[in-house]
Amino acid sequence: MFQVLLVDDEALARHDVKSMLDWEKHGFTICGEAYNGSMALAMMEQMTPHIVIMDVSMPIMNGVELSREMKERFPKVKMIMLSSFDDYDYVRTCLMNGAIDYLLKHRLQAPALLTLLDKAVQQLQSEEARNAQSIMIERLxxxxxxxxxxxxxxxxxxxxxxxxxxxxxxxxxxxxxxxxxxxxxxxxxxxxxxxxxxxxxxxxxxxxxxxxxxxxxxxxxxxxxxxxxxxxxxxxxxxxxxxxxxxxxxxxxxxxxxxxxxxxxxxxxxxxxxxxxxxxxxxxxxxxxxxxxxxxxxDQGLNTSLLKDSVFRKEQKQLLLFLEQLDGERVSQFIVTIFAELRSQPVYGMTVQIIVSEMLHLVEMTWKRFNPQTAFEDIEHMPDRAELGRMRSFEELEIWMLDYYASLIEAIKKQRVEGSHSRHIAKALQFIKDNYASNISLDMTASALNLNSSYLSRLFKEEMQMTFTEYLNRVRIRTSCMLMESGTYSLKQISSEVGFISYTYFFKVFKGITEMTPQAYMDQLKQSKK
Missing domain, CATH: 3.30.70.270 (Reverse transcriptase/Diguanylate cyclase domain)
Incomplete structure (x- = not known):
C-alpha cells in the first residue's frame, strides 16, 4: 500500500478527498491528516508517506513553503497540489519545487485524482528501480x-x-x-x-x-x-x-x-x-x-641470434670504454652502427626494446661510476624517457638515443670541468659550451668573465694544453659530427649550426681534426647504415 498524507486547513475539503475514492482498492491508504504545513512536517518526521496531497493556501505554513521544505528534507515524497483560480502563481512555484501536478478544487473528481496518484506511483517505482540499479553498480x-x-x-x-x-x-x-x-x-x-x-x-x-x-x-x-x-x-x-x-x-x-x-x-x-x-x-x-x-x-622479427651476437652484445665493453673516455664521436658512431643492425626489426619489437633497454642501463651505470654520490635522476637536461612512448620511427629513436648519450657525456664533462679546473677556466669552458654556435672569440669570452684577454689566453693554454681557438673548434667539430649522424641537416647547414661563418673554414678545420673531409665522414656514415 502507498501511504498518502492529506494537508488542508479546511476539514470539509479533506473529507471530500477521503470520500472520493476506495483508496485501498487502488493500492493506497490515508496515513494521516494535517491542517497546515508545519503540522504536516511534524507528522512526516514520525512517519514519512509516499505521497502528500496539499492545499496551496493555508495558515502558519502554506503549500509553497511546505513544498520548499519537502524538497530539502523529503525529496523522495511526491507532491500533488490543490488550488483555487486565484493562487496559480503559488502552484507554479510548487511545481518548480518538485510537485508532479495540481488539481483545481472546484473541479476535483475521482478519475483526475486517481490519474495523478498513479503518476506519482510510476515515478516512485522508476526511482526505486534506478536506486536499486545504482546500489548494484556501487556493489559491482x-x-x-x-x-x-x-x-x-x-x-x-x-x-x-x-x-x-x-x-x-x-x-x-x-x-x-x-x-x-x-x-x-x-x-x-x-x-x-x-x-x-x-x-x-x-x-x-x-x-x-x-x-x-x-x-x-x-x-x-x-x-x-x-x-x-x-x-x-x-x-x-x-x-x-x-x-x-x-x-x-x-x-x-x-x-x-x-x-x-x-x-x-x-x-x-x-x-x-x-x-x-x-x-x-x-x-x-x-x-x-x-x-x-x-x-x-x-614479436615479428624477434631474432634471438641478433640478441646474442649483435654488435651491441659483442662490443658492449668497447662502448663502455668510449663512454669512460668521454669520446662522444666514437660513442655516436657506435650508436649509429647498432641502429643500422636493428633497422630490419619493428621499431618497438622485443629485440629493439631489449637492446635499447640495455643501452639505457649502460648510461646509468656509467654515471654511477663517475658520480657515485649523485643520483642519475638529478642530471639536468637529460632527454625525458617518457618521450620513448611517442616515437614512430627508427630515425626518431636513433636521434633520441644519440642525444641521450651526448647529454650524459656533457653532464660528466661539466662535472669534471667544475671539479678539476680553476674557477676562471671552468667558467670559460662553460661559456664555450653555451655559446659555441655563435661567433664567439677569446676577447668576447674574456669580456664576459671580466678578465684580461691576454691573461685568459695564457691561463687557458696552461690548463687545457691547447689554445682557446683550438678548443672551441674541437667543440664545434664534435657537435657537427653528431648533427651529421642525425641525418637531418646538410653540410652547409651544419657548418652554420655549430658556429662557423665560412663553410670553407669549416671544411679546413674538420679535416684537420678528423683527418677526413666532412663529405667523406658523411659517406662513411651512410655506408655504415646500409
Whole structure:
C-alpha cells in the first residue's frame, strides 16, 4: 500500500478527498491528516508517506513553503497540489519545487485524482528501480570484474565459469548474444616502465586502463582487464546477431581505444581481435587466438641470434670504454652502427626494446661510476624517457638515443670541468659550451668573465694544453659530427649550426681534426647504415 498524507486547513475539503475514492482498492491508504504545513512536517518526521496531497493556501505554513521544505528534507515524497483560480502563481512555484501536478478544487473528481496518484506511483517505482540499479553498480567493483576478465587471458583454471557466475549475479553483459575479445599491447612498455617502482608501474597501468575503458564505453558491456607486461584483454559483448555488425562495432571501439591512448597518454599500442563466440564461457578461447596473432605481430622479427651476437652484445665493453673516455664521436658512431643492425626489426619489437633497454642501463651505470654520490635522476637536461612512448620511427629513436648519450657525456664533462679546473677556466669552458654556435672569440669570452684577454689566453693554454681557438673548434667539430649522424641537416647547414661563418673554414678545420673531409665522414656514415 502507498501511504498518502492529506494537508488542508479546511476539514470539509479533506473529507471530500477521503470520500472520493476506495483508496485501498487502488493500492493506497490515508496515513494521516494535517491542517497546515508545519503540522504536516511534524507528522512526516514520525512517519514519512509516499505521497502528500496539499492545499496551496493555508495558515502558519502554506503549500509553497511546505513544498520548499519537502524538497530539502523529503525529496523522495511526491507532491500533488490543490488550488483555487486565484493562487496559480503559488502552484507554479510548487511545481518548480518538485510537485508532479495540481488539481483545481472546484473541479476535483475521482478519475483526475486517481490519474495523478498513479503518476506519482510510476515515478516512485522508476526511482526505486534506478536506486536499486545504482546500489548494484556501487556493489559491482570494476576492479573485481577486470580481474575476472584478466583471468580469462591468464587461463587460470575455471576462470570462464567464475566470470559467468559473477556476470549473472550482477546482471552484466545483459542482452548480449555475441562476444568477442581483443589482445592489446602497449608496445614500448618495457622501455617506459623498467625504471619505475611497483607503485609507479601500477599507476601507469591504471591510467592506461582508464583511458581505454573511457574509449570503448560501459564497463558492464565492454571490459578492459590487465594481463601483465603491458598486455591487456578487451572483452566485448554485443546485442547484434550479425557477425558483420559485431565486427564493425568492435573495430570502431578498438580504433577509438588506440586513438585515445595516443592522444591522452602518448602511447602506441598494437592489437589483434579474436573470433566471434556466442557464449561468455568461450571468450577465453577467443582471447587465446587473438593473443597468438598479437604475439606474431608484436614479436615479428624477434631474432634471438641478433640478441646474442649483435654488435651491441659483442662490443658492449668497447662502448663502455668510449663512454669512460668521454669520446662522444666514437660513442655516436657506435650508436649509429647498432641502429643500422636493428633497422630490419619493428621499431618497438622485443629485440629493439631489449637492446635499447640495455643501452639505457649502460648510461646509468656509467654515471654511477663517475658520480657515485649523485643520483642519475638529478642530471639536468637529460632527454625525458617518457618521450620513448611517442616515437614512430627508427630515425626518431636513433636521434633520441644519440642525444641521450651526448647529454650524459656533457653532464660528466661539466662535472669534471667544475671539479678539476680553476674557477676562471671552468667558467670559460662553460661559456664555450653555451655559446659555441655563435661567433664567439677569446676577447668576447674574456669580456664576459671580466678578465684580461691576454691573461685568459695564457691561463687557458696552461690548463687545457691547447689554445682557446683550438678548443672551441674541437667543440664545434664534435657537435657537427653528431648533427651529421642525425641525418637531418646538410653540410652547409651544419657548418652554420655549430658556429662557423665560412663553410670553407669549416671544411679546413674538420679535416684537420678528423683527418677526413666532412663529405667523406658523411659517406662513411651512410655506408655504415646500409
Amino acid at each position: 567493483s570494476p576492479v573485481i570484474l577486470r580481474e575476472h576478465v584478466a583471468n580469462l587471458a591468464r587461463d587460470t583454471g575455471s576462470a570462464s565459469e567464475v566470470l559467468q557466475s559473477y556476470a549473472q549475479d550482477n546482471k552484466l553483459y545483459s542482452h548480449a548474444v555475441n562476444y568477442r575479445s581483443a589482445a592489446v599491447q602497449i608496445v614500448p612498455f618495457l622501455l617506459l616502465t623498467e625504471t619505475l617502482n611497483d607503485v609507479q608501474k601500477n599507476r601507469f597501468v591504471l591510467q592506461a586502463i582508464e583511458v581505454m575503458q573511457m574509449a570503448i564505453g560501459d564497463v558492464q558491456k565492454r571490459t578492459v582487464g590487465y594481463v601483465g607486461e603491458g598486455r591487456f584483454i578487451v572483452l566485448f559483448s554485443s546485442e547484434e546477431r550479425s557477425e558483420h555488425a559485431v565486427t564493425t562495432q568492435m573495430n570502431q571501439a578498438m580504433s577509438a581505444l588506440t586513438h585515445s591512448l595516443e592522444k591522452f597518454l602518448n602511447l602506441k599500442c598494437v592489437y589483434a581481435i579474436g573470433p566471434l563466440c556466442g557464449n561468455l564461457r568461450l571468450v577465453g578461447s577467443s582471447y587465446i587466438k587473438a593473443n597468438q596473432a598479437l604475439n606474431h605481430q608484436h
